[in-house]
Amino acid sequence: MLAIVALFMLQYFEIRLLVGSLSGSTLLGQLKLLDVFAFLEVSAAARGISLALLTAVLPVALLYLLLGRAFCGWVCPMDLLFSLVDKVRSPGTKPPRLPLKPQVGYWLAGGLLLTALLTSLPVFTNFFSHLTNLFRAIAGVVFMASDLPVEPAVIAWSLLALLALLLLQYFYPRLWCRVLCPVGKTYGLFNRASLLKLRFRQGDCEGCELCEQRCYMGVKLVRHLDQGKLRDPNCIYCGRCIEGCRHQANLIKMSFK
Protein backbone atom coordinates (compact mmCIF):
# COMPACT_ATOMS: atom_id res chain seq x y z
CA MET A 1 0.00 0.00 0.00
CA LEU A 2 2.71 2.38 1.06
CA ALA A 3 4.82 1.09 -1.80
CA ILE A 4 2.16 1.99 -4.35
CA VAL A 5 1.62 5.46 -2.90
CA ALA A 6 5.40 5.81 -2.91
CA LEU A 7 5.45 4.91 -6.60
CA PHE A 8 3.01 7.75 -7.20
CA MET A 9 5.10 10.07 -5.06
CA LEU A 10 8.08 9.45 -7.35
CA GLN A 11 6.34 11.64 -9.91
CA TYR A 12 7.24 14.65 -7.81
CA PHE A 13 10.89 13.78 -8.20
CA GLU A 14 10.72 13.74 -11.99
CA ILE A 15 10.55 9.96 -12.15
CA ARG A 16 7.61 9.06 -14.32
CA LEU A 17 7.00 5.48 -13.29
CA LEU A 18 3.38 6.04 -12.35
CA VAL A 19 1.81 9.38 -13.24
CA GLY A 20 -1.58 10.56 -12.05
CA SER A 21 -3.72 9.31 -9.21
CA LEU A 22 -5.38 6.06 -8.22
CA SER A 23 -8.53 7.01 -10.11
CA GLY A 24 -6.59 7.39 -13.33
CA SER A 25 -2.92 7.13 -14.15
CA THR A 26 -0.31 6.04 -16.65
CA LEU A 27 2.17 3.29 -15.87
CA LEU A 28 5.70 3.54 -17.27
CA GLY A 29 4.59 6.22 -19.70
CA GLN A 30 2.62 3.74 -21.76
CA LEU A 31 -0.07 1.74 -20.02
CA LYS A 32 -3.07 3.87 -19.13
CA LEU A 33 -5.03 2.79 -16.08
CA LEU A 34 -8.50 3.91 -15.06
CA ASP A 35 -10.46 2.99 -11.98
CA VAL A 36 -13.52 0.88 -12.84
CA PHE A 37 -16.05 3.13 -11.12
CA ALA A 38 -14.40 6.18 -12.72
CA PHE A 39 -14.85 4.39 -16.04
CA LEU A 40 -18.55 3.82 -15.37
CA GLU A 41 -19.06 7.39 -14.24
CA VAL A 42 -17.20 9.02 -17.12
CA SER A 43 -19.03 6.79 -19.59
CA ALA A 44 -22.31 7.91 -18.03
CA ALA A 45 -21.30 11.56 -18.10
CA ALA A 46 -20.06 11.38 -21.69
CA ARG A 47 -23.08 9.25 -22.63
CA GLY A 48 -21.01 6.75 -24.55
CA ILE A 49 -18.02 4.49 -24.20
CA SER A 50 -14.98 5.59 -26.13
CA LEU A 51 -12.07 3.42 -27.18
CA ALA A 52 -9.71 5.45 -25.01
CA LEU A 53 -11.80 4.70 -21.93
CA LEU A 54 -11.98 1.01 -22.74
CA THR A 55 -8.25 0.58 -23.28
CA ALA A 56 -7.58 2.35 -19.99
CA VAL A 57 -10.06 0.35 -17.92
CA LEU A 58 -9.27 -3.05 -19.41
CA PRO A 59 -5.93 -3.71 -17.63
CA VAL A 60 -7.51 -2.71 -14.30
CA ALA A 61 -10.61 -4.83 -14.88
CA LEU A 62 -8.49 -7.85 -15.84
CA LEU A 63 -6.25 -7.40 -12.81
CA TYR A 64 -9.22 -7.40 -10.45
CA LEU A 65 -10.94 -10.25 -12.23
CA LEU A 66 -7.82 -12.06 -11.11
CA LEU A 67 -7.56 -10.57 -7.62
CA GLY A 68 -11.12 -9.62 -6.72
CA ARG A 69 -11.50 -6.76 -4.27
CA ALA A 70 -7.82 -6.90 -3.33
CA PHE A 71 -7.65 -3.22 -4.32
CA CYS A 72 -9.23 -2.22 -1.01
CA GLY A 73 -6.93 -4.29 1.15
CA TRP A 74 -3.65 -3.82 -0.70
CA VAL A 75 -3.77 -0.64 -2.78
CA CYS A 76 -6.28 1.86 -1.40
CA PRO A 77 -4.43 4.45 0.69
CA MET A 78 -7.54 5.14 2.75
CA ASP A 79 -7.17 1.67 4.31
CA LEU A 80 -3.85 2.81 5.73
CA LEU A 81 -5.23 6.17 6.91
CA PHE A 82 -8.24 4.46 8.46
CA SER A 83 -6.05 2.05 10.42
CA LEU A 84 -4.13 5.08 11.70
CA VAL A 85 -7.45 6.55 12.86
CA ASP A 86 -8.20 3.24 14.56
CA LYS A 87 -4.94 3.57 16.46
CA VAL A 88 -5.94 7.04 17.66
CA ARG A 89 -9.29 5.84 18.89
CA SER A 90 -8.95 3.87 22.11
CA PRO A 91 -8.47 0.27 20.98
CA GLY A 92 -10.82 -1.21 23.59
CA THR A 93 -14.03 0.34 22.30
CA LYS A 94 -16.19 -2.04 20.40
CA PRO A 95 -17.20 -0.91 16.90
CA PRO A 96 -20.84 0.22 16.93
CA ARG A 97 -23.39 -1.56 14.83
CA LEU A 98 -23.67 -0.27 11.31
CA PRO A 99 -26.45 2.28 11.02
CA LEU A 100 -26.96 1.43 7.36
CA LYS A 101 -27.73 -1.68 5.40
CA PRO A 102 -25.06 -2.88 2.97
CA GLN A 103 -27.47 -2.45 0.06
CA VAL A 104 -27.34 1.33 0.56
CA GLY A 105 -23.93 1.35 -1.11
CA TYR A 106 -25.29 -0.09 -4.35
CA TRP A 107 -28.11 2.46 -4.34
CA LEU A 108 -25.57 5.20 -3.71
CA ALA A 109 -23.32 4.01 -6.54
CA GLY A 110 -26.32 3.76 -8.87
CA GLY A 111 -27.50 7.20 -7.80
CA LEU A 112 -24.07 8.65 -8.50
CA LEU A 113 -24.04 7.11 -11.96
CA LEU A 114 -27.51 8.52 -12.60
CA THR A 115 -26.33 11.94 -11.38
CA ALA A 116 -23.36 11.72 -13.74
CA LEU A 117 -25.72 10.85 -16.58
CA LEU A 118 -28.10 13.71 -15.82
CA THR A 119 -25.55 16.42 -15.06
CA SER A 120 -22.95 15.29 -17.63
CA LEU A 121 -20.33 15.59 -14.90
CA PRO A 122 -18.42 12.71 -13.34
CA VAL A 123 -19.48 14.11 -9.96
CA PHE A 124 -18.06 11.52 -7.60
CA THR A 125 -14.70 10.94 -9.26
CA ASN A 126 -14.26 14.65 -9.80
CA PHE A 127 -15.29 16.07 -6.46
CA PHE A 128 -15.83 13.42 -3.81
CA SER A 129 -13.60 10.44 -4.58
CA HIS A 130 -11.10 9.79 -1.80
CA LEU A 131 -8.64 8.58 -4.44
CA THR A 132 -8.80 11.76 -6.49
CA ASN A 133 -8.92 14.03 -3.46
CA LEU A 134 -5.96 12.46 -1.71
CA PHE A 135 -3.70 12.77 -4.74
CA ARG A 136 -5.02 16.22 -5.57
CA ALA A 137 -4.27 17.36 -2.04
CA ILE A 138 -0.75 15.92 -2.22
CA ALA A 139 -0.13 17.52 -5.62
CA GLY A 140 -1.57 20.81 -4.37
CA VAL A 141 0.63 20.89 -1.30
CA VAL A 142 3.72 19.94 -3.32
CA PHE A 143 2.95 22.62 -5.92
CA MET A 144 2.19 25.21 -3.26
CA ALA A 145 5.47 24.45 -1.53
CA SER A 146 7.35 25.07 -4.78
CA ASP A 147 5.40 28.30 -5.46
CA LEU A 148 3.59 27.06 -8.52
CA PRO A 149 0.13 28.25 -9.62
CA VAL A 150 -2.53 26.42 -7.60
CA GLU A 151 -6.09 27.12 -6.59
CA PRO A 152 -6.04 27.05 -2.78
CA ALA A 153 -9.78 26.38 -2.70
CA VAL A 154 -9.31 23.11 -4.60
CA ILE A 155 -6.68 21.93 -2.13
CA ALA A 156 -8.84 23.03 0.79
CA TRP A 157 -11.80 21.12 -0.62
CA SER A 158 -9.72 17.97 -1.11
CA LEU A 159 -8.36 18.14 2.42
CA LEU A 160 -11.83 18.78 3.84
CA ALA A 161 -13.27 15.81 1.96
CA LEU A 162 -10.50 13.60 3.31
CA LEU A 163 -10.99 14.95 6.82
CA ALA A 164 -14.70 14.19 6.59
CA LEU A 165 -13.88 10.57 5.71
CA LEU A 166 -11.44 10.28 8.59
CA LEU A 167 -14.05 11.68 10.98
CA LEU A 168 -16.56 9.21 9.61
CA GLN A 169 -14.04 6.48 10.27
CA TYR A 170 -13.53 7.74 13.83
CA PHE A 171 -17.22 7.55 14.72
CA TYR A 172 -18.36 4.72 12.45
CA PRO A 173 -15.40 2.42 11.81
CA ARG A 174 -15.29 1.15 8.22
CA LEU A 175 -18.76 2.45 7.43
CA TRP A 176 -17.25 4.03 4.32
CA CYS A 177 -15.50 0.84 3.20
CA ARG A 178 -18.26 -1.59 4.11
CA VAL A 179 -21.30 0.31 2.95
CA LEU A 180 -20.76 3.59 1.16
CA CYS A 181 -17.63 3.64 -1.02
CA PRO A 182 -18.79 3.18 -4.64
CA VAL A 183 -15.26 2.32 -5.78
CA GLY A 184 -15.07 -0.54 -3.32
CA LYS A 185 -18.62 -1.65 -4.10
CA THR A 186 -17.67 -1.91 -7.79
CA TYR A 187 -14.59 -3.95 -7.00
CA GLY A 188 -16.74 -6.03 -4.65
CA LEU A 189 -18.73 -7.20 -7.66
CA PHE A 190 -15.48 -8.60 -9.06
CA ASN A 191 -15.30 -10.89 -6.02
CA ARG A 192 -18.13 -12.99 -7.43
CA ALA A 193 -16.04 -13.99 -10.46
CA SER A 194 -12.45 -13.48 -9.34
CA LEU A 195 -9.84 -16.22 -9.40
CA LEU A 196 -8.58 -15.27 -5.95
CA LYS A 197 -10.84 -16.45 -3.16
CA LEU A 198 -10.76 -17.57 0.45
CA ARG A 199 -10.73 -21.32 0.86
CA PHE A 200 -11.32 -23.38 3.97
CA ARG A 201 -9.30 -26.48 4.64
CA GLN A 202 -10.99 -29.57 5.92
CA GLY A 203 -10.57 -29.70 9.65
CA ASP A 204 -12.12 -29.00 12.97
CA CYS A 205 -13.34 -25.49 13.44
CA GLU A 206 -13.56 -24.79 17.13
CA GLY A 207 -15.97 -21.96 16.57
CA CYS A 208 -13.70 -19.45 18.27
CA GLU A 209 -14.70 -16.82 15.67
CA LEU A 210 -11.26 -15.22 15.88
CA CYS A 211 -11.47 -14.80 12.13
CA GLU A 212 -14.70 -12.82 12.30
CA GLN A 213 -13.40 -10.72 15.17
CA ARG A 214 -10.34 -9.81 13.13
CA CYS A 215 -12.33 -8.95 10.02
CA TYR A 216 -13.06 -5.25 10.06
CA MET A 217 -15.14 -5.58 6.89
CA GLY A 218 -17.68 -7.62 8.84
CA VAL A 219 -17.53 -10.71 6.62
CA LYS A 220 -19.31 -13.67 8.20
CA LEU A 221 -16.80 -16.44 7.65
CA VAL A 222 -17.95 -19.25 9.90
CA ARG A 223 -21.29 -19.78 8.21
CA HIS A 224 -19.51 -20.37 4.86
CA LEU A 225 -17.28 -23.06 6.33
CA ASP A 226 -19.31 -25.89 4.87
CA GLN A 227 -19.08 -24.52 1.33
CA GLY A 228 -15.29 -24.72 1.40
CA LYS A 229 -14.85 -21.28 -0.15
CA LEU A 230 -16.00 -17.71 0.31
CA ARG A 231 -17.04 -15.13 -2.27
CA ASP A 232 -18.30 -12.30 -0.08
CA PRO A 233 -18.38 -8.89 -1.87
CA ASN A 234 -16.99 -7.28 1.27
CA CYS A 235 -13.87 -9.48 1.47
CA ILE A 236 -10.79 -7.42 0.64
CA TYR A 237 -8.24 -10.23 0.95
CA CYS A 238 -6.30 -8.43 3.66
CA GLY A 239 -5.50 -11.76 5.31
CA ARG A 240 -6.41 -10.84 8.87
CA CYS A 241 -8.76 -13.79 9.23
CA ILE A 242 -5.94 -16.11 8.21
CA GLU A 243 -3.76 -14.52 10.87
CA GLY A 244 -6.50 -15.02 13.44
CA CYS A 245 -7.13 -18.62 12.50
CA ARG A 246 -3.46 -19.47 12.60
CA HIS A 247 -3.58 -19.34 16.39
CA GLN A 248 -6.26 -21.97 16.49
CA ALA A 249 -7.05 -24.34 13.69
CA ASN A 250 -5.30 -22.75 10.68
CA LEU A 251 -8.18 -23.51 8.35
CA ILE A 252 -8.31 -20.46 6.06
CA LYS A 253 -6.09 -19.75 3.08
CA MET A 254 -6.14 -17.59 -0.01
CA SER A 255 -6.25 -19.56 -3.19
CA PHE A 256 -6.45 -19.02 -6.94
CA LYS A 257 -7.94 -22.49 -7.44
Place this chain on the structure above:
Amino acid sequence: MVNGVNMGLNRRAFLKIVAAAGATGVAGGSGLLLREDTQRRRAAAEEYHLKPLPEITDTGLVRPPGALPGRKFRRNCSGCGACLNVCHTMGYDAIAMAGPRHGGDAATPYIKDMRDFPCTLCMECPDKCPTGALQPLDKPEVRMGMALIDLSLCFGWNGDVCLSCSKACPLGASVFDFNYGAWGNQPYINENCVGCGLCVRYCPLGGSAVKVVTPEIYTQLQEAYLQEVDNLLHISGEERYELVYGRNLPEIMARGRLVEREYR
Protein backbone atom coordinates in the same frame (compact mmCIF):
# COMPACT_ATOMS: atom_id res chain seq x y z
CA MET B 1 -8.57 44.07 -9.95
CA VAL B 2 -11.61 43.30 -11.98
CA ASN B 3 -12.20 39.59 -11.79
CA GLY B 4 -14.77 36.88 -12.13
CA VAL B 5 -16.91 35.35 -14.81
CA ASN B 6 -19.91 37.62 -14.47
CA MET B 7 -17.76 40.69 -14.74
CA GLY B 8 -16.24 39.42 -17.97
CA LEU B 9 -19.61 38.68 -19.49
CA ASN B 10 -20.86 42.13 -18.63
CA ARG B 11 -17.93 43.70 -20.27
CA ARG B 12 -18.15 41.54 -23.37
CA ALA B 13 -21.80 42.37 -23.73
CA PHE B 14 -20.89 45.97 -23.25
CA LEU B 15 -18.18 45.87 -25.88
CA LYS B 16 -20.58 44.48 -28.40
CA ILE B 17 -22.83 47.48 -27.80
CA VAL B 18 -19.84 49.75 -28.14
CA ALA B 19 -18.88 48.20 -31.43
CA ALA B 20 -22.41 48.62 -32.70
CA ALA B 21 -22.99 52.16 -31.46
CA GLY B 22 -19.67 53.52 -32.57
CA ALA B 23 -18.40 54.06 -29.08
CA THR B 24 -19.95 57.45 -28.44
CA GLY B 25 -21.55 58.47 -25.19
CA VAL B 26 -21.64 54.99 -23.75
CA ALA B 27 -18.23 54.95 -22.12
CA GLY B 28 -19.24 57.46 -19.43
CA GLY B 29 -22.12 55.32 -18.24
CA SER B 30 -19.90 52.32 -17.69
CA GLY B 31 -17.36 54.19 -15.62
CA LEU B 32 -17.92 51.94 -12.63
CA LEU B 33 -16.84 48.90 -14.57
CA LEU B 34 -13.72 50.29 -16.10
CA ARG B 35 -10.32 50.92 -14.71
CA GLU B 36 -9.03 54.43 -14.93
CA ASP B 37 -6.37 53.79 -17.56
CA THR B 38 -8.85 51.92 -19.69
CA GLN B 39 -11.13 54.93 -19.60
CA ARG B 40 -8.27 57.15 -20.59
CA ARG B 41 -7.36 54.93 -23.52
CA ARG B 42 -10.93 54.65 -24.64
CA ALA B 43 -11.36 58.41 -24.53
CA ALA B 44 -8.20 58.86 -26.57
CA ALA B 45 -9.44 56.31 -29.08
CA GLU B 46 -12.72 58.15 -29.51
CA GLU B 47 -10.76 61.26 -30.22
CA TYR B 48 -9.10 59.50 -33.14
CA HIS B 49 -12.40 58.04 -34.36
CA LEU B 50 -11.19 54.55 -33.60
CA LYS B 51 -13.06 51.78 -31.98
CA PRO B 52 -11.32 50.75 -28.77
CA LEU B 53 -9.50 47.46 -28.80
CA PRO B 54 -11.62 45.00 -26.90
CA GLU B 55 -9.99 44.71 -23.53
CA ILE B 56 -10.09 41.04 -22.71
CA THR B 57 -10.76 40.29 -19.07
CA ASP B 58 -12.38 36.91 -19.61
CA THR B 59 -10.09 34.66 -21.60
CA GLY B 60 -12.18 31.59 -20.90
CA LEU B 61 -10.68 28.39 -19.60
CA VAL B 62 -7.85 27.50 -21.96
CA ARG B 63 -7.65 23.72 -21.84
CA PRO B 64 -4.51 21.58 -22.19
CA PRO B 65 -3.60 20.62 -25.75
CA GLY B 66 -5.71 18.01 -27.51
CA ALA B 67 -8.77 18.67 -25.35
CA LEU B 68 -12.13 17.63 -26.74
CA PRO B 69 -14.08 20.70 -27.90
CA GLY B 70 -16.27 22.67 -25.48
CA ARG B 71 -18.51 20.81 -23.03
CA LYS B 72 -17.33 17.45 -24.38
CA PHE B 73 -14.08 17.89 -22.50
CA ARG B 74 -15.86 18.48 -19.21
CA ARG B 75 -17.98 15.39 -19.69
CA ASN B 76 -15.00 13.15 -20.28
CA CYS B 77 -12.59 14.55 -17.73
CA SER B 78 -12.57 12.67 -14.43
CA GLY B 79 -10.22 15.16 -12.80
CA CYS B 80 -7.72 12.43 -11.98
CA GLY B 81 -4.77 14.79 -12.33
CA ALA B 82 -2.62 12.73 -14.70
CA CYS B 83 -2.10 15.74 -17.02
CA LEU B 84 -1.40 18.06 -14.11
CA ASN B 85 1.21 15.74 -12.70
CA VAL B 86 2.89 14.87 -15.97
CA CYS B 87 3.14 18.60 -16.77
CA HIS B 88 4.84 19.03 -13.43
CA THR B 89 7.27 16.16 -14.00
CA MET B 90 8.15 17.60 -17.39
CA GLY B 91 9.03 20.77 -15.51
CA TYR B 92 6.57 23.08 -17.30
CA ASP B 93 3.81 23.43 -14.70
CA ALA B 94 1.45 24.98 -17.21
CA ILE B 95 -1.57 22.98 -16.08
CA ALA B 96 -3.48 23.84 -12.92
CA MET B 97 -6.82 22.72 -11.53
CA ALA B 98 -9.67 25.18 -11.96
CA GLY B 99 -11.13 26.53 -8.75
CA PRO B 100 -14.69 27.07 -7.51
CA ARG B 101 -14.95 30.46 -9.26
CA HIS B 102 -15.04 28.53 -12.55
CA GLY B 103 -18.33 26.98 -11.49
CA GLY B 104 -19.05 23.63 -13.09
CA ASP B 105 -15.54 23.55 -14.51
CA ALA B 106 -14.01 23.32 -11.03
CA ALA B 107 -11.44 20.58 -10.49
CA THR B 108 -10.67 20.23 -14.18
CA PRO B 109 -7.32 21.15 -15.74
CA TYR B 110 -6.60 24.42 -17.51
CA ILE B 111 -3.59 26.50 -18.49
CA LYS B 112 -3.48 28.97 -15.67
CA ASP B 113 -1.02 31.75 -16.38
CA MET B 114 0.72 31.73 -19.72
CA ARG B 115 2.88 34.68 -18.76
CA ASP B 116 4.74 32.51 -16.30
CA PHE B 117 3.89 28.97 -17.37
CA PRO B 118 3.01 28.64 -21.05
CA CYS B 119 2.25 25.30 -22.67
CA THR B 120 5.31 24.09 -24.57
CA LEU B 121 3.34 21.62 -26.70
CA CYS B 122 5.41 18.71 -25.41
CA MET B 123 2.18 16.70 -25.92
CA GLU B 124 2.81 14.52 -22.88
CA CYS B 125 -0.57 15.22 -21.26
CA PRO B 126 -2.81 13.88 -24.05
CA ASP B 127 -0.46 10.92 -24.10
CA LYS B 128 -1.13 10.28 -20.41
CA CYS B 129 -4.88 11.08 -20.19
CA PRO B 130 -6.62 7.84 -19.19
CA THR B 131 -10.15 8.97 -20.09
CA GLY B 132 -9.48 10.30 -23.58
CA ALA B 133 -10.61 13.81 -22.63
CA LEU B 134 -7.28 14.87 -24.08
CA GLN B 135 -6.58 13.30 -27.45
CA PRO B 136 -3.09 12.92 -28.91
CA LEU B 137 -2.76 15.26 -31.89
CA ASP B 138 -0.08 16.65 -34.17
CA LYS B 139 1.12 19.98 -32.86
CA PRO B 140 -0.28 22.15 -35.69
CA GLU B 141 -3.73 20.60 -35.19
CA VAL B 142 -3.96 21.65 -31.56
CA ARG B 143 -6.57 24.35 -30.89
CA MET B 144 -6.23 25.35 -27.27
CA GLY B 145 -7.13 28.91 -28.06
CA MET B 146 -6.18 31.91 -30.14
CA ALA B 147 -3.51 34.47 -29.29
CA LEU B 148 -4.58 38.09 -29.72
CA ILE B 149 -2.01 40.86 -29.83
CA ASP B 150 -3.10 44.05 -28.09
CA LEU B 151 -2.44 46.49 -30.92
CA SER B 152 -2.12 49.49 -28.64
CA LEU B 153 0.50 47.81 -26.45
CA CYS B 154 2.55 45.78 -28.95
CA PHE B 155 5.97 47.28 -29.74
CA GLY B 156 5.70 46.08 -33.32
CA TRP B 157 2.51 48.03 -33.88
CA ASN B 158 3.92 51.16 -32.32
CA GLY B 159 6.94 51.97 -34.35
CA ASP B 160 9.42 49.44 -33.04
CA VAL B 161 10.84 46.19 -34.37
CA CYS B 162 10.48 43.51 -31.75
CA LEU B 163 9.50 40.10 -33.22
CA SER B 164 9.79 38.38 -29.82
CA CYS B 165 6.44 36.66 -30.20
CA SER B 166 7.20 35.27 -33.65
CA LYS B 167 10.57 34.00 -32.48
CA ALA B 168 8.98 32.26 -29.51
CA CYS B 169 6.23 30.66 -31.60
CA PRO B 170 6.78 26.90 -32.02
CA LEU B 171 5.02 27.03 -35.39
CA GLY B 172 6.65 30.26 -36.57
CA ALA B 173 6.06 31.20 -40.16
CA SER B 174 2.76 29.38 -40.56
CA VAL B 175 1.17 31.39 -37.73
CA PHE B 176 2.67 34.87 -38.04
CA ASP B 177 1.80 37.33 -40.76
CA PHE B 178 3.47 40.71 -40.92
CA ASN B 179 2.14 43.95 -42.27
CA TYR B 180 5.30 45.62 -43.56
CA GLY B 181 5.12 49.39 -43.81
CA ALA B 182 6.37 52.70 -42.60
CA TRP B 183 5.48 51.70 -39.05
CA GLY B 184 7.63 48.58 -39.04
CA ASN B 185 6.85 44.88 -39.02
CA GLN B 186 3.44 44.82 -37.50
CA PRO B 187 2.77 41.23 -36.44
CA TYR B 188 -0.58 39.63 -36.91
CA ILE B 189 -1.38 36.12 -35.66
CA ASN B 190 -3.52 34.16 -38.10
CA GLU B 191 -5.91 31.31 -37.46
CA ASN B 192 -3.22 28.62 -37.54
CA CYS B 193 -2.46 29.68 -33.96
CA VAL B 194 -2.63 26.73 -31.57
CA GLY B 195 -2.95 28.88 -28.44
CA CYS B 196 0.05 27.50 -26.57
CA GLY B 197 0.96 30.90 -25.11
CA LEU B 198 4.71 30.84 -25.70
CA CYS B 199 4.36 34.27 -27.33
CA VAL B 200 2.58 35.49 -24.19
CA ARG B 201 5.53 34.34 -22.12
CA TYR B 202 8.18 35.97 -24.29
CA CYS B 203 6.48 39.29 -24.98
CA PRO B 204 8.80 41.86 -23.40
CA LEU B 205 5.97 44.21 -22.43
CA GLY B 206 5.17 44.28 -18.73
CA GLY B 207 2.21 41.96 -18.28
CA SER B 208 2.48 40.88 -21.94
CA ALA B 209 0.73 42.45 -24.93
CA VAL B 210 -0.58 39.05 -26.04
CA LYS B 211 -3.49 37.18 -24.55
CA VAL B 212 -4.77 33.74 -25.42
CA VAL B 213 -8.54 33.36 -25.49
CA THR B 214 -10.50 30.16 -25.97
CA PRO B 215 -11.83 29.41 -29.47
CA GLU B 216 -15.37 30.17 -28.21
CA ILE B 217 -14.43 33.63 -26.99
CA TYR B 218 -12.39 34.28 -30.12
CA THR B 219 -15.47 33.82 -32.27
CA GLN B 220 -17.09 36.61 -30.24
CA LEU B 221 -14.10 38.94 -30.47
CA GLN B 222 -12.98 38.11 -33.99
CA GLU B 223 -14.99 40.74 -35.86
CA ALA B 224 -14.07 43.64 -33.60
CA TYR B 225 -10.42 42.59 -33.58
CA LEU B 226 -10.08 42.31 -37.34
CA GLN B 227 -11.89 45.64 -37.68
CA GLU B 228 -9.30 47.19 -35.38
CA VAL B 229 -6.42 45.78 -37.44
CA ASP B 230 -8.04 47.13 -40.60
CA ASN B 231 -8.60 50.56 -39.05
CA LEU B 232 -5.00 50.89 -37.92
CA LEU B 233 -3.67 50.00 -41.34
CA HIS B 234 -5.86 52.51 -43.12
CA ILE B 235 -5.73 55.66 -41.02
CA SER B 236 -3.48 58.48 -42.16
CA GLY B 237 0.14 58.73 -41.07
CA GLU B 238 -0.61 61.82 -39.03
CA GLU B 239 -3.39 60.12 -37.11
CA ARG B 240 -1.22 57.09 -36.51
CA TYR B 241 1.58 59.28 -35.21
CA GLU B 242 -0.79 60.92 -32.74
CA LEU B 243 -2.11 57.54 -31.69
CA VAL B 244 1.29 56.00 -31.11
CA TYR B 245 3.01 58.90 -29.39
CA GLY B 246 -0.03 60.45 -27.75
CA ARG B 247 -1.79 57.38 -26.43
CA ASN B 248 0.09 54.12 -26.78
CA LEU B 249 3.71 54.79 -25.88
CA PRO B 250 2.94 56.36 -22.49
CA GLU B 251 0.82 53.32 -21.74
CA ILE B 252 3.59 50.98 -22.85
CA MET B 253 6.11 52.82 -20.67
CA ALA B 254 3.77 52.62 -17.70
CA ARG B 255 3.23 48.91 -18.30
CA GLY B 256 6.95 48.34 -18.31
CA ARG B 257 7.06 49.38 -14.69
CA LEU B 258 3.84 47.76 -13.64
CA VAL B 259 3.67 44.04 -14.25
CA GLU B 260 0.04 43.27 -13.65
CA ARG B 261 -1.37 39.88 -12.98
CA GLU B 262 -4.69 40.02 -14.76
CA TYR B 263 -4.83 36.36 -15.58
CA ARG B 264 -4.93 35.30 -11.95
